[in-house]
Every structure is written in structure tokens, then in C-alpha cells.
Amino acid sequence: MSNENKTDEPPVPAEKPAGKPKPPPLSRAKRQELRRKFLRTLLLTGGIVGAGLSGFLPLVYARKPRLRPPGALDEKDFLASCIKCGQCVQVCPVQAIKLADLIDGVGVGAPYIDARSQACDFSCDAVQCVLACPTGSLTYNKPAFMPVRPGAQLAAKPILIPKEKDPEPTLNLSERMGVARLTRPEMCLAIKGKGFKGPARGHSFRGKMRYMRIDRWKPVPIAEVRYEVEECDLCVRECPIKGAISIETVYAPDGTQRKSPVVHEPCVGCGVCEMICPTEPVSIEIVPREVWRA
Amino acid sequence: MNTFLRKRFLEQILVMFGREPRKPEAVSEEARQIHLVKRTTNKEKLQAAAAHAEAHMNTSHKWRNRRWITLALVNLFFVFSYYFDVQILEGALTASRFIGFHLIDLNSALQVMLAHKHIITNLLIGTATVLVLWILFGGRSFCSWVCPYHLLAEWAEKIHLRLMREKLVTDAPVDRRLRTVFWIVFALLAVATGYTVYEAISPTGIVSRALIYGPGLALLWVLALLVFEVFFVRRAWCRYACPIGLTYGVVGIFTPLRIKYTLESCFHEGNCRKVCLVPHVLDTVIKGRAVHTEVPIGPDCTRCGLCVDVCPTGSLTFDVKGLSKLL
Numbered sequence: 042m043s044n045e046n047k048t049d050e051p052p053v054p055a056e057k058p059a060g061k062p063k064p065p066p067l068s069r070a071k072r073q074e075l076r077r078k079f080l081r082t083l084l085l086t087g088g089i090v091g092a093g094l095s096g097f098l099p100l101v102y103a104r105k106p107r108l109r110p111p112g113a114l115d116e117k118d119f120l121a122s123c124i125k126c127g128q129c130v131q132v133c134p135v136q137a138i139k140l141a142d143l144i145d146g147v148g149v150g151a152p153y154i155d156a157r158s159q160a161c162d163f164s165c166d167a168v169q170c171v172l173a174c175p176t177g178s179l180t181y182n183k184p185a186f187m188p189v190r191p192g193a194q195l196a197a198k199p200i201l202i203p204k205e206k207d208p209e210p211t212l213n214l215s216e217r218m219g220v221a222r223l224t225r226p227e228m229c230l231a232i233k234g235k236g237f238k239g240p241a242r243g244h245s246f247r248g249k250m251r252y253m254r255i256d257r258w259k260p261v262p263i264a265e266v267r268y269e270v271e272e273c274d275l276c277v278r279e280c281p282i283k284g285a286i287s288i289e290t291v292y293a294p295d296g297t298q299r300k301s302p303v304v305h306e307p308c309v310g311c312g313v314c315e316m317i318c319p320t321e322p323v324s325i326e327i328v329p330r331e332v333w334r335a
Numbered sequence: 336m337n338t339f340l341r342k343r344f345l346e347q348i349l350v351m352f353g354r355e356p357r358k359p360e361a362v363s364e365e366a367r368q369i370h371l372v373k374r375t376t377n378k379e380k381l382q383a384a385a386a387h388a389e390a391h392m393n394t395s396h397k398w399r400n401r402r403w404i405t406l407a408l409v410n411l412f413f414v415f416s417y418y419f420d421v422q423i424l425e426g427a428l429t430a431s432r433f434i435g436f437h438l439i440d441l442n443s444a445l446q447v448m449l450a451h452k453h454i455i456t457n458l459l460i461g462t463a464t465v466l467v468l469w470i471l472f473g474g475r476s477f478c479s480w481v482c483p484y485h486l487l488a489e490w491a492e493k494i495h496l497r498l499m500r501e502k503l504v505t506d507a508p509v510d511r512r513l514r515t516v517f518w519i520v521f522a523l524l525a526v527a528t529g530y531t532v533y534e535a536i537s538p539t540g541i542v543s544r545a546l547i548y549g550p551g552l553a554l555l556w557v558l559a560l561l562v563f564e565v566f567f568v569r570r571a572w573c574r575y576a577c578p579i580g581l582t583y584g585v586v587g588i589f590t591p592l593r594i595k596y597t598l599e600s601c602f603h604e605g606n607c608r609k610v611c612l613v614p615h616v617l618d619t620v621i622k623g624r625a626v627h628t629e630v631p632i633g634p635d636c637t638r639c640g641l642c643v644d645v646c647p648t649g650s651l652t653f654d655v656k657g658l659s660k661l662l
Binding site for chain 2: 086096124142
């Protein structure tokens, strides 16, 4: 091919008439060139197939499961169907959804939520990301042939507290994203019986949330909201789902009585409690794709 | 379409899948006449005329500029629509929504369908819309008029060619059948593993998302590709690897928009083949090869218009099949 390119520059006489039954044996130079081209082809094949296979690496070294946006299919189906366009990212009013990079361990361009830095607070009222998804990776209604993991199904459509008084107070969500769990009870201010004063996550925290008492439609930076509570109940106070979490009196093994946040079945795993929890490290976390165990 | 052109049309599809173009066995009578005239014409006179034409040719960049502007506008439209939250064009090149209409990249859609094995209506609508769009606008014109990696690769190619002129690097062509092999490999991987692995390395998707959602480490892979193209193989990704190009190439089989070659005015200087991303589609400009007086260029052509710009005699032009008859 490269030879042809060179000979074509000036108007050369047409090639020798065709119609020879067999081409003459190739010259040494030509044979060498062909061999080189073949080797280069092999090299490029190896290189790109290698790079292609490295696309699987994030799946292999995904150490812990990530929280997916609401309505996500089970992980394998999710990764198969996600087209990595980021439309879910674009519609989210609090920018809770991020796209994974090369080293995030969830597949380049696949969306996830880091609840501690910005949780999904459903301030869109209607799970917009599900509506935006073009491939059904995020879906209101899972197709019948896809099994629902036991305990992933919500007993009832979750009631969104901010629109509790609306004619339609529920979120169109049938499976939970995960479940909140008190992973560090020793840190929890409620258990310690302590109160809390100040912005929940400090002045430099970038997260946003919708506060009904401030603005029905516009999420505001959490750093701008000052709390002053006798006994910390921020996770309960800010939980957007009705009946998902409450402060209960529990009995320790030694018989002493104390307060503790307790997660209930309606928890969808949105992560607002994890985002708002003022302790460092965080006391309550979402376990992604966790199911409800009665 | 006469039999010669029909035969060439089918052969060009094979060429797209990686076959090397060959000298045609027979050409039409009209073409033969012209070839004959050209062979007997005084060569010096022709060369003088060519030199003359070349001297007069202040290199036009008309189509290149139009294309670069289009490419930049399309990609910036995505960026600004998100940045200013005007919600006209949402998403990235892999899938988007234009004023509510789903648009889904054909290759990404194919990967998802193969991996997920379940196709929802929106996916189907978006794919069909884009299919119709690119049947109208010329198949691989997606590559040269929209794909952001194409533009980066074009600039890398300029550096590569400069280094070649300085004899610092050599061009190292690779077997073009490779692209077909990759297409099959990535399709099989999607079916077998249920994971759209190609999307993880697709420079088109990576660059598009980087523009819209901010840069990431995945750009390092794109950078590595560009470095490889600058120092080793000219336009390696677009020519020998990209399955997106092949997918849109197949669409190009059915499109009426193409480049048309006119034999009579051609000086056979081969400038067009030197600027072309896919010079195998321009084999017809080699002296003696045109099977007819006017030959449409095959489906693997990206309709970038570089050959139209560079041709001093206007032998290569944009053409819509049937339109000239209609007008």
C-alpha cells in the first residue's frame, strides 16, 4: 500500500495490463515489508485487546459496592445496560450523582453516589434520574424476568415527607438502594446523650440539601444551616422518607437505658442520614444494595 | 447504476471490512475511452498543466473549516447545555436527548443491547432516530463531523506528518482487517461477559464525557493513543481499531450523501490520497482504475471533504445520490 502511495504522485503510466494468471513472486523488500506490517498488526492487536481487557479491571478491583442512583437494576444488569451518557447526572438538582473515573472501581463513566459528600435527598420530588435514563438501567418498573432480591423490595411506596400533604405523597420507587446502618454506635451523639450546635458538617462542607423550612424548591448549602439541638437527632430530623428512622429508647446489655437512632423497613438507602451525621468518622452509613432483614 | 458501478459498490463494502482495493478487471466503455485519451496525451503537457493548476491552487480549507466548526459546535452544545442548565441537549455523545427526543449512538446502543439482552422502548427509539439521521447525513460523517476524538487525532496527524517530513518517524501501516476483528471481539465480549467493556476504552465516549462532566484519569488512555499515533502509526485508532467507525460505515452503505469522483477532469496526482484518512476508498483515482466516468466513493469514506479541498481540478465533489437528476 505504501509503495502504491509513492508511485502515484506524478502521473505515471497506467499499471501493466492485468489478466496475468499468477502474480510474480514478491521481491525481498516487499516480503520484508509485508512481514513488518504483519508484526505491527499483531502488536496493535495485542495492545488494543490488552487495553480493552483492562476495561474489566475496575470490576475486579471494585473492593466495596458503590451506591447507585435510585431505581438502579442489580449490579450486573446495571453495568450491562448503562450507556454512560450522564443524563442522570444532569437532571439531579443536588448533583448527587457522579460518573466513575478510571480508578473509581466501578467502570469508566458509570454513575454512583458518594452519600457522605452529597446524598440523594429527593429534592427533585420525582426521581428525575430514573426518568432521564435512556436504557432502563435506572427504572421505575423492573422487567418481569429480572428477579428482585428478597428484602430489596419496599413493603410500600415510600412517602416523601416534603410532599406528605400532596395528593400523591409517594416516590415512584419500589426497590431500595441500600439500607442505613449505625456502623459506629460508639461515635453516635444520640447514644452518648449529647446535643449538637453549629452547621452539621462544618463551614467548608460543599453538600446541599432541600430544607422545607427554608425553601420548598431550592436546595441550600448545608454549611449555611445552623443546628442547635439538646440531644442530637439530625439523622431522624432530616430523613426525607416517612417512618424510615426514629430515635428509640434501647437497653444496653448491662441493663442501662439510652437513646439510639433505629432504622425501619421504609428506609430506601438515600444516604441523607450519612451526609448529615455530624460525627467524624460518620456514625451511620448506607450499606449499598443491602436488603431489609427483619 | 451500471454493472461496473454496482460491482464496485459491493467491492467497496468488502474494502471497508479490510480487503485491499484492487485494479478493476473491466471498466465501462466511456471510462475506457477517457483512460485511453489520458494515456496518449503528452505527459509533459499534462505535468505542465498540473503544475500550473498547483501554482494557482491556494490551498482551500473550506470544507475542513466548516467541519471543524460543526464538530466544535455540536460538542460545545452538549457542554453549554449542561453548564447553563438550558436542558436543550442533555447527555453525552453515547446517548442524549435533544429537546426531549432520544438520540443514542449506534455503537453504544449495540454494545448495550448485546450485553444487556433486553431492549427498552426509549433505547430503540433513540437508536432508530440516530440511524435515520446518519443515513441522511452520510454514515461515517459522524466520525469527521462529530466525533471529538477525530479532531484530536487530526491534530496529532499533523504532528506525525511534520515529523515524517523531517524523517524523524516513519509511517507504519497496519492490516485494515484488524478493525473488523476488533468489532467482532468487542461484540463477543459484550455478549459473553454482559459488560460493555468497549465503552470503558472508547476515546469518543471518554473525550465527550470529559468535555461535559470534567476531565478524568481516563484521558490518559486517550493521550496514550494520540502519542502512539504521532510516533508510530498514522491515525491508528480511527483507521485500524475503532468499531464505532465500522458501525457508521455500515450505515454509510445506505446513505445518498457521498463524495463523487469525476474521471475526465482528474490529473491523477494523488494529493487526495495523501490527505485522506481512508485512502483505500480513493483507489479509483489511480490512473486506469476508474470503472466509469463518475464513481461514487465507498461507504468507509468519512465525508470529511479534505480531498474536495485539496483537489485542484474539482474532480472530487460532495454529491447527493439522485439529487442532481432531480434538480
